[in-house]
Amino acid sequence: MHYTQEAFTIDELEQILEAFTKGDPDNDGKDNTFGISACDDIVYSWNTVMGSFGYAYRYNINVEGKLYEWCIAPQHREFLKLANKWFKNGWLDPEFVTLNRTKMWEKITAGIIGYWNDPFNYVDPTSEGLKKRPPMSIPQYNSNAKILIATGEIGKDGKRGVGQWTAGGEFNDNFFINKNVDDEKLIRILRIFDYINLDSEGVILSNWGEEGVHFKWSGEAHKSPPIRLDGMGSKQGFGFYNLDILTDENVKYNYTEVPLKIYQWASTEGLKYVIKPYRWDFFNETKYADVNSKYGSGLQTIWKEFFYKAIVGEVNINDDAVWDAYVQKWLKEGGAELLAELEKAPVVEELSKK
Numbered sequence: 001m002h003y004t005q006e007a008f009t010i011d012e013l014e015q016i017l018e019a020f021t022k023g024d025p026d027n028d029g030k031d032n033t034f035g036i037s038a039c040d041d042i043v044y045s046w047n048t049v050m051g052s053f054g055y056a057y058r059y060n061i062n063v064e065g066k067l068y069e070w071c072i073a074p075q076h077r078e079f080l081k082l083a084n085k086w087f088k089n090g091w092l093d094p095e096f097v098t099l100n101r102t103k104m105w106e107k108i109t110a111g112i113i114g115y116w117n118d119p120f121n122y123v124d125p126t127s128e129g130l131k132k133r134p135p136m137s138i139p140q141y142n143s144n145a146k147i148l149i150a151t152g153e154i155g156k157d158g159k160r161g162v163g164q165w166t167a168g169g170e171f172n173d174n175f176f177i178n179k180n181v182d183d184e185k186l187i188r189i190l191r192i193f194d195y196i197n198l199d200s201e202g203v204i205l206s207n208w209g210e211e212g213v214h215f216k217w218s219g220e221a222h223k224s225p226p227i228r229l230d231g232m233g234s235k236q237g238f239g240f241y242n243l244d245i246l247t248d249e250n251v252k253y254n255y256t257e258v259p260l261k262i263y264q265w266a267s268t269e270g271l272k273y274v275i276k277p278y279r280w281d282f283f284n285e286t287k288y289a290d291v292n293s294k295y296g297s298g299l300q301t302i303w304k305e306f307f308y309k310a311i312v313g314e315v316n317i318n319d320d321a322v323w324d325a326y327v328q329k330w331l332k333e334g335g336a337e338l339l340a341e342l343e344k345a346p347v348v349e350e351l352s353k354k
């Protein structure tokens with residue numbers, strides 16, 4: 001397993017897709033592999049490829065002063081042209097239209113698919129849960145497999161990145177204390193907070209329990225991720241949704257060597273490549289939620305249908321009239337109302353500065 005902080009260009013990625021598709025990487029003399037597949041989970045399928053056009057699934061975008069929802073943005077059209085090209089070239093597995101994430105992962109594990117997107121923390125040999133997912137599922141299937149982990153591809157105009165995991169970003173994972181709590185209690189709560197987040201003994205005890213009873217060290221004690229002993233999972237209250245803050249000090253407990261290196265890159269240099277929504281109604285100040293519950297599922301049907309038809313070539317994504325008709329339909333069926341509400345929502349970048 002290798003990793004690099006470098007990123008391929010889309011041109012280089014296309015050479016890789018071609019080689020995986022036509023180069024018989026499994027040496028069985030049959031034309032039975034693909035460069036890339038995809039599934040019904042857009043993030044796990046297309047995150048970095050969309051990022052190479054400078055936008056992210058689910059996030060609205062400001063294009064030269066105009067607000068677009070991602071699915072009608074000019075960048076999305078360019079992405080669809082590229083995915084359609086990959087489909088026509090035979091690089092994209094045609095089964096992608098019917099796969100869910102598990103089925104896609106099975107094909108990747110079996111070596112049928114050469115390239116895919118993964119969250120960095122999946123590169124974790126200590127996690128039982130992640131052994132069934134690529135990349136950790138692959139060496140068990142094929143001990144000769146070589147895996148290279150790289151950062152998101154660079155697009156034609158230098159764009160790259162991935163969508164922030166959740167729209168909230170720094171506004172997520174809040175810690176609330178009731179305003180009626182008296183001072184004495186507040187002090188105790190904050191002491192507990194400090195202990196389980198900032199004191200290494202507290203971090204270990206609250207997340208993994210007692211060494212030898214609930215967990216063992218995967219490597220050097222206090223310098224490597226703990227591994228839970230058999231049966232020591234969520235029922236004991238460890239790890240799941242505990243209030244733990246990933247600090248530079250305690251991140252070594254969460255990730256082994258390769259993901260730790262990627263994490264360190266991602267939390268410094270990589271921050272430049274985080275794609276956030278342009279506007280977001282964090283505080284329910286607009287009617288966005290109401291409008292979305294009224295039109296959201298209909299609009300989803302419109303973009304999904306167009307998404308798949310454009311990629312497999314049932315509609316011609318290169319035809320301006322086809323694209324315009326799709327955008328107009330989306331706007332007419334409630335999209336325009338959604339955008340009107342989003343226009344009233346705060347600009348995320350400005351909120352982040354406060």
Ligand SMILES: [Ca+2]
Nearest residue numbers: 024028030032
């Ligand atoms: Ca083959």
